[in-house]
Amino acid sequence: MSGGRVSAQDTASPGDEGPAAQPPLPRVLLAAAHVVADPFRTVGDPDAPAAVDWDATLAFRRHLWALGLGVADAMDTAQRGMGLDWAAARELVRRSAAEAKAVGGHIACGVGTDQLAAPARTLSEVVTAYEEQLAVVEDCGAQPVLMASRALAALAAGPDDYAEVYGEMLRQCSGPVVLHWLGPMFDPALTGYWGSTELDAATEAFLAVIAAHPGKVDGVKVSLLDAHREIALRRRLPDGVRCYTGDDLHYPELIDGDDQGFSHALLGAFDPLAPAAAEALRLLGAGDRKGFRALLDSTVELSRHLFRAPTRHYKTGVVLLAWLAGHQSHFTMVGGLHSARSLPHLARAYQLADGLGLFPDPGLARSRMASLLSLHGVNQ
Numbered sequence: 001m002s003g004g005r006v007s008a009q010d011t012a013s014p015g016d017e018g019p020a021a022q023p024p025l026p027r028v029l030l031a032a033a034h035v036v037a038d039p040f041r042t043v044g045d046p047d048a049p050a051a052v053d054w055d056a057t058l059a060f061r062r063h064l065w066a067l068g069l070g071v072a073d074a075m076d077t078a079q080r081g082m083g084l085d086w087a088a089a090r091e092l093v094r095r096s097a098a099e100a101k102a103v104g105g106h107i108a109c110g111v112g113t114d115q116l117a118a119p120a121r122t123l124s125e126v127v128t129a130y131e132e133q134l135a136v137v138e139d140c141g142a143q144p145v146l147m148a149s150r151a152l153a154a155l156a157a158g159p160d161d162y163a164e165v166y167g168e169m170l171r172q173c174s175g176p177v178v179l180h181w182l183g184p185m186f187d188p189a190l191t192g193y194w195g196s197t198e199l200d201a202a203t204e205a206f207l208a209v210i211a212a213h214p215g216k217v218d219g220v221k222v223s224l225l226d227a228h229r230e231i232a233l234r235r236r237l238p239d240g241v242r243c244y245t246g247d248d249l250h251y252p253e254l255i256d257g258d259d260q261g262f263s264h265a266l267l268g269a270f271d272p273l274a275p276a277a278a279e280a281l282r283l284l285g286a287g288d289r290k291g292f293r294a295l296l297d298s299t300v301e302l303s304r305h306l307f308r309a310p311t312r313h314y315k316t317g318v319v320l321l322a323w324l325a326g327h328q329s330h331f332t333m334v335g336g337l338h339s340a341r342s343l344p345h346l347a348r349a350y351q352l353a354d355g356l357g358l359f360p361d362p363g364l365a366r367s368r369m370a371s372l373l374s375l376h377g378v379n380q
């Protein structure tokens with residue numbers, strides 16, 4: 001790293017096979033990874049079955065492991081509920097978990113209820129859907145991340161219903177899991193999660209679930225984009241329960257922490273920012289806190305741009321940057337979501353990423369961006 005840029009030696013190539021031999025990172029750092037569509041089979045209908053390019057998808061996960069990061073798979077960055085159906089998500093979990101085992105990579109996978117074809121009528125139906133997905137993840141040897149459920153949000157009458165469903169799931173989990181609180185800016189269908197639109201009341205319900213099941217929660221992944229609220233929640237977690245920041249706008253200060261603690265990370269932003277994030281954490285591990293903050297702070301403008309409202313479409317910029325960086329051969333997404341952002345938005349993402357030195361081959365990135373602009377009638 002030099003001058004706030006990631007150098008070539010900081011960037012793993014797409015062909016790297018596993019975690020590099022590096023000192024342990026001082027935080028648990030998970031990059032929520034995107035999926036690569038199969039451009040010869042994918043269609044624009046978001047209700048059609050997802051078509052995934054498995055070779056390119058798994059190669060990108062090897063890239064993340066080679067940098068020394070962990071992978072959070074089958075999460076919202078992988079377009080769960082936005083193009084990736086349960087059949088494809090299940091296959092993704094199985095393939096990624098096997099790949100993680102082969103290369104010694106850390107992997108956690110999302111457990112949800114998105115296989116329900118119709119709105120759930122009872123809490124038991126929600127539990128059954130969770131159980132099916134939990135079995136897949138645990139059987140593969142991945143760490144489960146209990147994702148927020150649209151079905152539960154639509155059905156629950158209040159905090160007691162959340163306590164019932166999560167209590168049943170935590171009793172069944174064979175090991176500690178991560179609980180994921182995804183805010184409505186990422187998915188409007190999750191408005192009022194934990195039984196209230198008042199975040200103070202929702203926080204109390206959330207903490208009550210954790211307290212009622214000691215030893216069953218490894219950590220909480222908080223995606224509310226509110227740093228002050230995350231810090232307040234972090235300070236109230238029981239001993240041994242980690243906070244994994246999901247705040248793609250304020251992650252440097254949250255990971256850095258204060259004299260009362262810090263957050264680990266499970267971030268979609270660390271998909272495109274993986275080389276910079278890994279290098280920043282190594283600086284922190286070496287005691288260079290100033291260098292850590294300088295490098296990670298330099299990435300915030302790009303992350304905030306990618307996660308600009310409507311926040312749920314941040315995946316489009318993530319996939320664009322993966323294409324420009326040479327991790328895939330095309331700019332196509334399952335569900336046709338490569339069209340979800342404007343051309344000026346994508347052009348600015350390219351400029352910011354190039355300024356950070358995130359592209360292993362800047363000439364390739366420049367050529368590919370020029371071809372995208374030309375396709376839309378922009379002549380340079």
